Amino acid sequence: MNCCNIRLETATPAQAEAIHRLIQPLARRGLLLPRSIEEVRTAAPPFITAEADGRIVGCVVLRDYGDGLAEVRSLAVQPDWNGQGLGSRLVARAVETARRDGFTWLFALTRRPNLFRRLGFHVVPKERFPKKVWTDCARCPIRDHCDEFAMMLPLDTIPSKVNVPRRETAVSTIPPSNDATLGRERP
Numbered sequence: 389m390n391c392c393n394i395r396l397e398t399a400t401p402a403q404a405e406a407i408h409r410l411i412q413p414l415a416r417r418g419l420l421l422p423r424s425i426e427e428v429r430t431a432a433p434p435f436i437t438a439e440a441d442g443r444i445v446g447c448v449v450l451r452d453y454g455d456g457l458a459e460v461r462s463l464a465v466q467p468d469w470n471g472q473g474l475g476s477r478l479v480a481r482a483v484e485t486a487r488r489d490g491f492t493w494l495f496a497l498t499r500r501p502n503l504f505r506r507l508g509f510h511v512v513p514k515e516r517f518p519k520k521v522w523t524d525c526a527r528c529p530i531r532d533h534c535d536e537f538a539m540m541l542p543l544d545t546i547p548s549k550v551n552v553p554r555r556e557t558a559v560s561t562i563p564p565s566n567d568a569t570l571g572r573e574r575p
């Protein structure tokens with residue numbers, strides 16, 4: 389398996405079931421929020437997929453919250469493809485897509501802060517997001533003990549082409565946060 393042979397594409401409605409099959413096992417493990425096939429099929433903008441030999445092995449999608457704000461969500465990579473930079477490539481493509489589509493801010497709620505930090509996101513207090521962002525939390529299995537980092541990327545300060553850092557690059561780790569706001573439950 390070679391990550392460089394993977395193609396990143398815009399999903400078609402016909403691929404909704406395959407994307408759903410990728411997300412569901414990860415959702416059952418509490419790593420992602422579940423998405424219905426219909427949600428996947430009608431997502432606008434559509435999902436971005438990573439395809440290897442005609443099989444979908446990764447995905448990510450943007451959700452538009454209006455006022456130039458979008459969320460990077462449903463980031464998933466088939467477990468046997470983990471650790472080869474594919475997750476990073478998908479986020480980088482989502483950033484490029486968001487910028488191209490005219491969004492000004494991107495955010496993510498994640499337990500993988502280093503992945504997002506390598507691509508320019510920074511940790512922010514969750515209170516910065518509008519209330520409608522939290523509607524998803526009602527169906528989150530860990531809503532009462534949320535351990536996600538809220539991370540943002542202003543899109544007007546980055547180049548249009550997002551470079552995924554090479555592995556030789558020193559990777560900084562996120563220190564344990566002493567910002568009390570970050571560990572709070574989502575409303």
Ligand SMILES: CC(C)(COP(=O)(O)OP(=O)(O)OC[C@H]1O[C@@H](n2cnc3c(N)ncnc32)[C@H](O)[C@@H]1OP(=O)(O)O)[C@@H](O)C(=O)NCCC(=O)NCCS
Pocket residue numbers: 414419420462463464465466469470471472473474475476477496497498499500501502503504506552553554555556557559
């Ligand atoms: C999270 C997930 C998408 C990552 O996919 P992936 O293809 O393994 O991601 P990458 O290969 O780009 O990065 C994986 C690890 O490789 C290493 N790595 C990747 N790029 C690197 C680089 N440039 N330098 C050094 N190490 C690097 C890091 O250890 C990295 O882990 P970290 O980002 O937590 O530090 C995947 O594990 C997954 O689907 N998890 C379940 C669902 C989930 O948690 N989604 C995220 C919700 S926000």
